[in-house]
Amino acid sequence: MTGVESPEYVPGHGLLKGRTAVVTAAAGAGIGGATARRFLEEGARVLISDAHARRLKEYEAELAREFQGAVTSMACDVTDEAQVGALFDRAVREHGRLDVVVNNAGLGGTSELVDMTDEQWTRVLDVTLNGTFRCTRAALRLMRDSGGGVVVNNASVVGWRAQVGQAHYAAAKAGVMALTRCAALEAAEFGVRVNAVAPSLAMHPHLVKVTSKELLEELTAREAFGRYAEPWEVANVIVFLASGYSSYMTGEVVAVSSQRA
Numbered sequence: 001m002t003g004v005e006s007p008e009y010v011p012g013h014g015l016l017k018g019r020t021a022v023v024t025a026a027a028g029a030g031i032g033g034a035t036a037r038r039f040l041e042e043g044a045r046v047l048i049s050d051a052h053a054r055r056l057k058e059y060e061a062e063l064a065r066e067f068q069g070a071v072t073s074m075a076c077d078v079t080d081e082a083q084v085g086a087l088f089d090r091a092v093r094e095h096g097r098l099d100v101v102v103n104n105a106g107l108g109g110t111s112e113l114v115d116m117t118d119e120q121w122t123r124v125l126d127v128t129l130n131g132t133f134r135c136t137r138a139a140l141r142l143m144r145d146s147g148g149g150v151v152v153n154n155a156s157v158v159g160w161r162a163q164v165g166q167a168h169y170a171a172a173k174a175g176v177m178a179l180t181r182c183a184a185l186e187a188a189e190f191g192v193r194v195n196a197v198a199p200s201l202a203m204h205p206h207l208v209k210v211t212s213k214e215l216l217e218e219l220t221a222r223e224a225f226g227r228y229a230e231p232w233e234v235a236n237v238i239v240f241l242a243s244g245y246s247s248y249m250t251g252e253v254v255a256v257s258s259q260r261a
Contacts, residue, residue, distance in 0.1 A: 005227075006230050010236060012043065015243040016100070016242060018043065020044065020046075020047070020097060020100070021044045021045070021242070022046075022087065022101045022139075023102040023104060024078060024104050024105040024131075024135060025050055025051075025104040027056040027059050028050075028055055031104055031199065031234050032048075035102050035238050037235070040067040042239055044100070045071075046071050046072075047073070047087070047090065047095075048072075048074075049074050050075065051075065051076065053075040078135060079127055079134075084138050087138075088138040097142075097146050098139065099149050101135060101150070102152045103131070103132045103153045105128070105135075106127060106131075106169075106173075107127035108124065109124055109168065110165040111165055125168060125172050129171075129175040136179065140187055149193075151183065151194040152194075153179070154196065155177050155253055156176075156198055157199070159173035159253075160198070180194055180251065181251045193250040195241045195252045195254065197234060197238055198254065198256065199229060199234045199256040200223065200229070201223065202231045202256075216228075223257065223258055224258035225258075234256045237254055237256050
């Protein structure tokens with residue numbers, strides 16, 4: 001299959017003007033970093049977080065050169081409840097309220113189930129599913145009191161379909177999908193929407209380092225467009241879910257891939 005070329009980058013349209021957002025796992029070139037940039041381009045004030053403090057500060061400095069006064073950062077390990085609480089407290093302390101949370105933190109890995117250790121299983125579940133739970137819970141407690149907001153979780157098409165060596169990651173992402181749907185029903189009464197995106201392959205340098213060339217080529221070939229997604233293309237869908245254009249959507253998991261099945 002001949003791949004379709006990536007489209008031109010879409011400029012911002014002020015869709016998130018005046019809103020305050022927290023984006024996790026946002027220290028660089030992946031979906032989280034692309035989402036932070038897109039949010040800033042759309043007029044939001046953004047608190048970016050990541051477990052990698054050095055890379056986080058470097059990316060904050062890069063963004064601050066373009067969006068002076070609109071971006072701050074705070075290191076946060078989403079497996080640590082105290083750090084999660086401190087992150088969300090800072091967002092409210094600095095900006096007075098919290099409007100949007102993007103739960104992007106996740107951890108992958110490849111191991112067939114018969115060889116998988118308890119530590120491998122638990123680590124992936126704790127970052128990817130439990131971390132999303134901790135951040136969603138913290139966000140909903142604040143948004144309940146303020147009377148509204150939006151949560152967008154990063155799931156994966158692997159939560160729908162099987163892939164060899166990905167039992168822990170698939171289970172975690174399927175859990176994120178279920179968490180999204182349940183949280184949406186509970187949060188509707190206080191005006192909060194909870195949705196998720198489910199990408200497949202959004203190429204960035206870190207992914208190349210941790211994924212085999214053969215698997216990347218296989219996943220790319222399976223896509224309808226015959227190419228991988230740019231991280232900003234996934235971020236565009238997150239912007240839509242965070243904006244008023246999706247005001248009647250909640251509990252949805254939006255595939256950003258043709259590989260749902």
